Amino acid sequence: MVREKGIRNIQAMNHGGAARTSFGRVKLTAAIHSSSMPDGSYGGNPCGFVVESSEGNFYYSGDTALTSDMRLIGEQTQLRFAALPIGDFYTMGITDAVRAADLVGVNKIVGVHYDTFPPIQIDRDAAQKTAAAGGKELLLPAIGESIEI
Amino acid sequence: MKLTYYGHACFAVSAGGRLCSSTPFISQNPLAGKIDLEKIDADFILVSMATAITSRTSPLSRNALRATVIAPFEVGEWFEKKESGTSRP
Numbered sequence: 268m269v270r271e272k273g274i275r276n277i278q279a280m281n282h283g284g285a286a287r288t289s290f291g292r293v294k295l296t297a298a299i300h301s302s303s304m305p306d307g308s309y310g311g312n313p314c315g316f317v318v319e320s321s322e323g324n325f326y327y328s329g330d331t332a333l334t335s336d337m338r339l340i341g342e343q344t345q346l347r348f349a350a351l352p353i354g355d356f357y358t359m360g361i362t363d364a365v366r367a368a369d370l371v372g373v374n375k376i377v378g379v380h381y382d383t384f385p386p387i388q389i390d391r392d393a394a395q396k397t398a399a400a401g402g403k404e405l406l407l408p409a410i411g412e413s414i415e416i
Numbered sequence: 417m418k419l420t421y422y423g424h425a426c427f428a429v430s431a432g433g434r435l436c437s438s439t440p441f442i443s444q445n446p447l448a449g450k451i452d453l454e455k456i457d458a459d460f461i462l463v464s465m466a467t468a469i470t471s472r473t474s475p476l477s478r479n480a481l482r483a484t485v486i487a488p489f490e491v492g493e494w495f496e497k498k499e500s501g502t503s504r505p
Contacts, residue, residue, distance in 0.1 A: 276482075276483070277486075277495050288460060290431045293486055302465040310466020310491060312488060320431035322430075323417050327462065329464030330464060347417065380425040383424045408419070413419065413421075
């Protein structure tokens with residue numbers, strides 16, 4: 268399977284560490300989720316990412332529950348937006364995503380990890396209302412759509 | 417910044433002129449059938465967990481194979497054991 272992917276360059280990192288990249292910096296953050304390899308071997312702990320670039324910074328939480336550790340991210344980095352799971356069931360849902368956005372200090376949420384499987388199908392109108400009630404802008408671009416953010 | 421959504425938890429962001437993409441899950445996602453993998457040309461791919469590397473994870477496009485994968489330590493080590501040609505930059 269890996270040869271099929273042909274991956275040649277890997278940065279095998281760990282939580283709290285950052286890698287310098289051609290565009291800036293990527294730091295691994297904590298995430299609360301499962302993580303095991305397809306052959307059953309230990310997959311370590313899952314993570315999120317803080318990406319810093321000359322165009323702006325953003326946070327992708329990865330698949331995770333809400334955690335108060337997210338407050339540290341907002342205290343350290345000025346973010347333009349956060350990509351957060353909103354599908355519930357396997358990850359946090361929109362209510363906790365709004366709280367996560369508060370903790371990391373963003374007003375724009377790019378919703379991910381929703382609709383793919385029946386347990387994580389969402390009511391978009393309800394999600395938008397929840398986000399708006401929390402003072403957040405929930406962005407749900409269509410698959411294949413590009414947005415300026 | 418330009419963000420393109422590819423379904424599930426996969427998206428690409430143009431940051432500083434470079435693309436970085438989150439955990440790929442495209443070709444096995446029935447909702448993302450219109451996405452042409454060959455048009456995704458990421459410089460960095462952020463893999464957030466081992467669970468994402470399953471038989472359901474899409475093979476990457478040829479363009480993306482030159483990308484650097486940033487992943488948790490054990491996931492990176494797993495790749496290196498599986499493919500001797502993999503090297504750390």
